[in-house]
Amino acid sequence: MTQVNDTERTIAVSGATGAQGEATARALLRGGNCSVRALTRSLSSPAADKLRRCGAEVVYADYTDPASLRAALGGATSLFAMTTPFETDVTDEVRQGVAMLDAAAATGVVEHIVFTSAANADRDTGIPHFDSKRRLEQHLAALGVPWTVIAPAAFMDQYTEEWTLQGLGSGVFGRPMPADKPLALIPEQDIGAFAALVLSRPDEFTGQRIDIASDERTGEEIATILGVVCGREVAFQQFPIEYAEAHSSDLAAMFRYFAKVGLEVDIAGLRRTYPEVGWHSLADWVQARSWNLGAEG
Numbered sequence: 001m002t003q004v005n006d007t008e009r010t011i012a013v014s015g016a017t018g019a020q021g022e023a024t025a026r027a028l029l030r031g032g033n034c035s036v037r038a039l040t041r042s043l044s045s046p047a048a049d050k051l052r053r054c055g056a057e058v059v060y061a062d063y064t065d066p067a068s069l070r071a072a073l074g075g076a077t078s079l080f081a082m083t084t085p086f087e088t089d090v091t092d093e094v095r096q097g098v099a100m101l102d103a104a105a106a107t108g109v110v111e112h113i114v115f116t117s118a119a120n121a122d123r124d125t126g127i128p129h130f131d132s133k134r135r136l137e138q139h140l141a142a143l144g145v146p147w148t149v150i151a152p153a154a155f156m157d158q159y160t161e162e163w164t165l166q167g168l169g170s171g172v173f174g175r176p177m178p179a180d181k182p183l184a185l186i187p188e189q190d191i192g193a194f195a196a197l198v199l200s201r202p203d204e205f206t207g208q209r210i211d212i213a214s215d216e217r218t219g220e221e222i223a224t225i226l227g228v229v230c231g232r233e234v235a236f237q238q239f240p241i242e243y244a245e246a247h248s249s250d251l252a253a254m255f256r257y258f259a260k261v262g263l264e265v266d267i268a269g270l271r272r273t274y275p276e277v278g279w280h281s282l283a284d285w286v287q288a289r290s291w292n293l294g295a296e297g
Contacts, residue, residue: 009034011199012076014061014100015084016040017047019157020116023192024080024199029054031196039072063096069103078199079104082116083136085250090132097136105143112146112202114195119153119184119211119263127257128250137209146206148198152191153184153213153263156285159226167237168230169293173223174237176244176252177259180220184213184263187285193277213265214279222282229286230293 011028015021016038028036029051038051039061048058061072063083073079081100085093104110117133125131133151140147158164167174177183194212198205217225219236227234241259245252271279280288 009077010037010075011035011078011080012037012039012073012104013056013080014039015082016051016056016058017042017045018082018084019155019188020082020152020191020195021080022047022051023188024195025051025056025192026054027189027192027196028199029056031200033200034078037072037076063100066099066103069100070106073104073107073110076104076107076110078112078114078202079110080114080116080195080199081140083133085129085132090128090250093129093132094135097132098139101136101140101143105145110145112148112199112206113140113143114148114150114198114205115140116191116195117149117151117209119151119213119265120261121151122209125253125257125261127253130254130257146202148202148205148207149209150191150195150198151209151211153186153211153265154258156185156187156215156280156282159222159286160289165293168226168234168291171227171232171234172237173219173226173234174239175219176239176241176255177219179236179238180218181259182216182218182262183222183258184216184265184267185282186213186215187280190214190277190279194274197274197277210270211263211265212270213263213267214270215281216265216267217282225283225286228283229289230291 011034013021013025016025017040025038036056038056038058041062059072062068083093083097118130121130121133223234223236244255
């Protein structure tokens with residue numbers, strides 16, 4: 001395996017004040033074998049301040065502003081690239097993602113781009129925000145810059161969102177999926193750790209697309225695990241897909257796919273091949289967090 005230990009390397013991390021970007025920046029900083037340049041539109045945010053204190057260079061970058069992208073990426077030797085459709089829509093996600101990838105390629109010095117996509121997005125899922133990632137994967141592969149795609153499964157961190165916490169407070173974990181349907185899962189910290197590993201060993205990973213997850217659990221199992229840490233019995237409830245549809249047709253399409261097909265990830269192979277990532281099971285992740293649900297509803 002090739003290990004890069006050149007402290008002169010500068011790795012630019014997009015979305016550095018968001019979940020995946022921050023996790024990646026922190027993992028790189030802990031590794032200590034490169035300079036980390038955190039790209040963000042929120043220079044004065046608490047997350048930006050934390051990254052500065054950890055040793056990152058925090059610079060302004062706006063996907064809609066080509067000049068800011070060129071300035072932010074100047075001199076960077078690697079890029080962790082992430083995009084999201086949830087601030088606007090998938091059309092803007094693709095447009096902004098293309099702008100970032102093109103800006104990195106145009107520097108002439110970026111030697112490796114790691115793009116974070118979605119597990120199984122290279123398949124015909126019919127999920128809009130998976131299909132947008134697939135388009136960006138294809139654009140990246142055509143740029144002529146060495147690349148790697150890492151594709152995370154469903155985020156464990158979604159279980160800390162308010163709508164889930166409200167249900168847990170009432171002893172219910174609900175999703176528009178069958179109770180016995182397994183779902184591949186990963187916490188954001190494992191995404192960051194794996195991304196940092198890939199960025200530190202570019203020769204080993206160049207040209208690969210790797211679906212990543214650290215655990216797989218059914219809805220019933222998730223409810224049970226969450227219930228243990230919450231100190232109460234939590235029951236799984238399958239609610240109608242129309243509930244998700246009313247919120248987002250994109251998310252409804254995702255849950256339909258999860259319910260019918262699921263996410264295929266070689267979790268055992270990942271744990272065996274890359275133990276240094278420190279993969280977390282759902283139980284590990286749940287136990288490491290503080291859960292304040294208040295009184296039962």
